[in-house]
Amino acid sequence: MSKHQIAKELRRxxxxxxxxxxxxxxxxxxxxxxxxxxxxxxxxxxRLQPRRSLFSSLSFAHMFMF
Numbered sequence: 001m002s003k004h005q006i007a008k009e010l011r012r013x014x015x016x017x018x019x020x021x022x023x024x025x026x027x028x029x030x031x032x033x034x035x036x037x038x039x040x041x042x043x044x045x046x047r048l049q050p051r052r053s054l055f056s057s058l059s060f061a062h063m064f065m066f
Contacts, residue, residue: 003048010045014038 001009017038024031 007045007048010041010048014041014045017041 017034021031021034021038024034
């Protein structure tokens with residue numbers, strides 16, 4: 001499975017968990033297990049797609065053109 005497919009599946013699972021957590025909040029029931037799973041999946045997604053800094057996304061040529 002490619003990184004793109006894994007990221008897509010992670011986002012889909014996180015979205016599903018968000019709906020479950022929202023309903024649990026509305027009903028006033030605990031959602032501890034779901035929140036742990038959400039945190040784990042969000043960390044996996046962040047590890048798979050690290051944030052890009054301003055300097056890594058711009059080339060030096062771009063920086064000096066302005």
